[in-house]
Amino acid sequence: MTPTATPARLGVALGARAYDIVIGPGALAGTGREMVAAGLARRAHVVTDSNVAPLHLDRLLAALDAAGIASDSVTVPAGEESKTFDGLQGLLSALLDRRIERRDCVVALGGGVVGDLAGLAAALVLRGVDYVQVPTTLLAQVDSSVGGKTAVDTPHGKNLVGAFYQPRLVVADTDVLDTLPRRELLAGYAETAKYGVLGDAEFFAWLERNGAALVAGDAAARIHAVRRSCEMKAAIVAADERETGDERALLNLGHTFAHAFEAATGFGAALLHGEAVAAGMAMACELSARLGLCPPGDAARVRRHLGAMGLPAGLPPPPPGGWNAETLVRLMGHDKKVEGGRVRFILVRGIGKAFVSRDVPPAIVASLLADAAQAV
Ligand SMILES: NC(=O)c1ccc[n+]([C@@H]2O[C@H](COP(=O)([O-])OP(=O)(O)OC[C@H]3O[C@@H](n4cnc5c(N)ncnc54)[C@H](O)[C@@H]3O)[C@@H](O)[C@H]2O)c1
Numbered sequence: 001m002t003p004t005a006t007p008a009r010l011g012v013a014l015g016a017r018a019y020d021i022v023i024g025p026g027a028l029a030g031t032g033r034e035m036v037a038a039g040l041a042r043r044a045h046v047v048t049d050s051n052v053a054p055l056h057l058d059r060l061l062a063a064l065d066a067a068g069i070a071s072d073s074v075t076v077p078a079g080e081e082s083k084t085f086d087g088l089q090g091l092l093s094a095l096l097d098r099r100i101e102r103r104d105c106v107v108a109l110g111g112g113v114v115g116d117l118a119g120l121a122a123a124l125v126l127r128g129v130d131y132v133q134v135p136t137t138l139l140a141q142v143d144s145s146v147g148g149k150t151a152v153d154t155p156h157g158k159n160l161v162g163a164f165y166q167p168r169l170v171v172a173d174t175d176v177l178d179t180l181p182r183r184e185l186l187a188g189y190a191e192t193a194k195y196g197v198l199g200d201a202e203f204f205a206w207l208e209r210n211g212a213a214l215v216a217g218d219a220a221a222r223i224h225a226v227r228r229s230c231e232m233k234a235a236i237v238a239a240d241e242r243e244t245g246d247e248r249a250l251l252n253l254g255h256t257f258a259h260a261f262e263a264a265t266g267f268g269a270a271l272l273h274g275e276a277v278a279a280g281m282a283m284a285c286e287l288s289a290r291l292g293l294c295p296p297g298d299a300a301r302v303r304r305h306l307g308a309m310g311l312p313a314g315l316p317p318p319p320p321g322g323w324n325a326e327t328l329v330r331l332m333g334h335d336k337k338v339e340g341g342r343v344r345f346i347l348v349r350g351i352g353k354a355f356v357s358r359d360v361p362p363a364i365v366a367s368l369l370a371d372a373a374q375a376v
């Protein structure tokens with residue numbers, strides 16, 4: 001059953017750094033009120049991107065104004081290219097040009113790019129000012145806006161320079177997803193399904209029944225999915241804020257494969273991160289099945305659902321020249337999650353039962369990829 005469309009409030013239990021996540025249709029209009037309630041009734045500097053600004057910025061500025069919060073805004077070019085040292089420097093300069101003060105607040109209105117960039121700028125400017133996340137993509141609502149990971153990309157790789165810096169408030173308005181291109185929505189759906197596969201079989205079954213309605217625009221389904229995802233992320237972050245244990249690592253289910261697929265296709269529009277995660281998750285389940293750890297029926301169910309949603313459920317569409325298993329294995333060795341030279345995999349004992357493994361024989365990964373490459 002799909003619950004009714006009532007806004008939800010969750011807490012991220014991080015002691016002195018605890019904060020609320022407000023989820024619901026129209027929540028954007030209450031952002032100023034929520035900020036006042038959270039003790040953030042100070043001048044706000046809204047950071048957004050060139051796609052989101054014409055769609056949602058005015059309503060956010062009006063919401064801040066209505067709560068008596070003075071504001072200005074900075075718009076960065078849409079796209080991952082803004083998440084660089086140059087982009088960061090430009091944003092820091094813009095905030096300093098606006099005479100940002102220590103007690104002001106940065107508000108990130110956008111997807112994961114804006115959230116990661118504005119969060120890092122907030123961590124750095126004046127040695128740290130408060131910030132609020134107002135995520136506008138499904139990916140940002142279910143994943144990147146919660147948990148305090150901020151970063152920019154460098155020529156060495158994605159997200160290699162950043163900080164753990166928690167927001168003071170997250171406001172996820174499920175209505176803003178109405179303007180999101182379908183492909184971006186589906187990419188975010190892959191990260192939503194990830195929560196089911198990694199830790200909640202019931203949620204996965206719910207997604208099997210309601211995923212299509214969610215993508216088609218069903219408000220109650222969107223709220224339920226964002227809420228359940230945020231609940232799980234909040235619990236994981238509260239248990240392992242800085243990924244020193246294995247809990248937070250589970251969020252990387254499918255990501256070791258995904259990063260190799262993204263690297264091989266140039267980290268661009270050819271393959272969105274969420275699409276790579278769908279493919280990676282299918283491969284991680286298949287790997288688990290080959291290792292005799294997961295019932296083959298569960299791996300097949302994950303593949304079937306991702307495929308039914310229109311996401312890659314095996315190797316994604318190949319780059320020019322096709323997939324090369326050896327190249328992919330090599331790229332996996334470059335993943336940020338490599339520890340002492342060993343690639344860390346998140347495997348499953350079934351849907352909802354993920355765990356960390358550091359001793360997957362590389363030959364099995366290579367043969368899995370070679371077989372999959374044959375099948376493309
Ligand atoms: N910090 C974390 O924990 C974390 C987790 C996962 C991903 N990330 C990062 O998030 C980034 C990806 O985030 P993303 O998928 O949200 O990408 P994104 O921010 O680039 O947004 C995707 C596209 O949608 C547009 N857009 C955003 N909201 C819109 C709306 N409501 N209507 C219409 N268009 C809209 C954007 O302008 C962009 O073109 C990556 O850089 C990734 O590294 C961070």
Ligand SMILES: [Zn+2]
Nearest residue numbers: 191255273277
């Ligand atoms: Zn991801």
